Amino acid sequence: MARDNINDIIVFLAVARERSFTRAAARLGMTQSALSHIIRGLEGRLGVRLLTRTTRSVSPTEAGERLLQNVGPRLEEIEAEIAAVSDLGDKPAGTVRITAIDHVVSSVLWPRIAPILPRYPDLHVEISSDYRLVDIAAERFDIGVRYGDQVEKDMIAVRLTGEVPMAIVGSPGYFGWHPKPAMPADLMKHNCVTLRLASSGGIYAWELEKDGQKLEMRVRGQVVCNSAGHMLDAALTGCGLAFVPADMAGPHVSMGRLVSVMEDWCPRFPALHAYYPSRRNSSRAVTLVIDALRLKT
Template sequence: MKREELADLMAFLAVCEERSFTRAAARLGTSQSALSHVVKRLEERLDLRLLTRTTRNVSPTLAGEQLADTLRPAFDDIDARLAALNRLRSKPAGLVRLNSSHHAALEILWPKLSPVMADNPDVQIEITVDQRLTNIVTDRFDAGVRLGESIEKDMIAVKIGPDMRMLAVASPEYFRRHGRPQTPHDLTNHNCINLRMPTLGGLYAWEFEQDGKPLNVRVDGQLISTDMDLILQASLDGRGISCIPDFHVRRHIEAGQLEVALEEYAPPFPGYHLYYPSRRQATPAFSLVLEALKYRG
C-alpha cells in the first residue's frame, strides 16, 4: 500500500468518526477542502460512495460503515504497538488526550497536571472540555473524567476528587422573604431555579435522602438554565433556591452570600473519577498523568 493511500484511509476514518468534515479537519490539522478532496479521491479509487453528505451532517454509507469497521481495529492496533515502543524510552514522552467537564478541568486536572508538564517537557497533554457523555473509545481519547456514578462498568475508574453533595441554597434575603423549607417536599412552594441537563435535555430532579432512602423532588420556578454559573448568579441575586454541587458554592456560603437549606437530607455521592478502557496498555506518559491525578484524601 502506498503512503498516500494509508493517509487517505486515516482521513476517511476521522470524518466517519466525527460525522463532520470541519471537526475531522481540526482533529487532523488540515483544511476542510483538502480533507473533502482526499475522501473524494478515495471514493474514486475504490469506485464506491463511502459518505452521504447533507448540509447539516455527514454519515457513512453501508460500504463506508464496513470500511470503518475494518480500519478502526487495525489503526487501534497500530496505536497500541507504537505505545509499546514508546514504553522503551528512558523517560515519559508523547501525547495524552483527556476529555473532561469545565469544572474538573479547571479545578482538578490543571492544578495537578501543570507540575507534570513542567517536570516532563516531552509529555504533551490535550484536555478537551465537553459536557456531553463522550465515548472516549470512539473519539480516541486516552481517558475521560466523569462523576463516579455515571461510568460504564467495562471501564477502569480511578478516584481523582473527593465525594460531593448537592446543596439547596439561596441568598439570606430570599429566605427572609419566603421562609426556609423544612423538608424536601416544601420546595414545591418555593421559586426554584431548574437545571436542564446538557446531555439528555431533561430537567434535573433534585436528589435527597430520607431515612436512608432516595427522595427525588421535581421543582418549579421562573428560571431554567443549562449553565451552572448562571444558576449560581441567580441564587446570589435572590431569585430563588437552587440545587448546586457543594464545591461550586462553598466560598459563597463561607462569605455569608448563600445559606444552605435541607442539608440533613443531602447525601454524599462519588466525585470525579478518571476512567479508561480496561484493555488499555498504559504508556509511561499516561501512567505519569494517572499517578498525578489520584485522589489521596
C-alpha cells in the same frame, strides 16, 4: 498511492467518527474545505462513495462503514504500537485525552495535572468538558472522569476524591423576597435553576436524601442551564435556587454571597473516579497522568 490512502483514510475516520466535518476539522487542525477535498480524492481513487452528506448530517455509506469497522481498529493498533515504541524513550511523551464535567476540570484535574506539566515538556493534555456519559473507547479518549456509579464495570477505575457533598444555595437578595425552604415540598414554591441533561435532553431531577429516605424532586424555574458553573452563576445573580456540589458553592457561602439551605436533605454523591479501558495497554503518559490524579491517602 498506498501512503496517500493511509493518510486520507485517517482523515475519513475522523469525519466518520465525529459525524461532522466541522468537529473533525477542529480535531485535526485542518479546514473543512481541506477535509472535503481529501475525502473526495479518496472516494475517487477507491471508486466508491464513503460518506453520505446532507445539510445537517454526515454518515458513512456501506463502504464507509466497512472501512470504519475493519480498517479503523487496525490503524489504532498501529498507533498504539508506535506509542509503545515512544514509551521506550527517557521521558513520557504524547497526548492524553480526558473527558470530565466542567467543575471537575477546575476543582480536581487542573490542580493535580498543572504541577507535572513543566517537568514533562513532551507530555500534552487535551481536556474536553462534557456532561454526556461518553463512550471513551469509541470517541478515543484515554481517560474519563465521572462519579463512581457512572463508571462501566469493564473499566479500570481509580478513585480521585471522597464522596461529593451537594448543596442547595440561593443569594441573600433572593431570600429577601422568598422564605427559605425547609422541606422538599417547599422547593415547588421556589424559582429553581435547573440542569438539562446532555445525554437524554431531559431536565435533571434533584436527588435529595435524609435519614435513608431518597426523593427525586422535579423542580421548576425560569432558568435552564447545561452546566453546574452556569447554575451557580444564576444563583449568584439572584435568579433562584441551585443544586450544586458544595465545594463550588462553599467559598461564596463563606463570603456571604450565597446562603445554604436544607443541608439535612443534601446528599453525598459517590466519589469521583478516573477510568480507562481494561483492554488497552496504558502508555507511560497515561500512567503518569493517572498517578497525578489519584487520591493521595
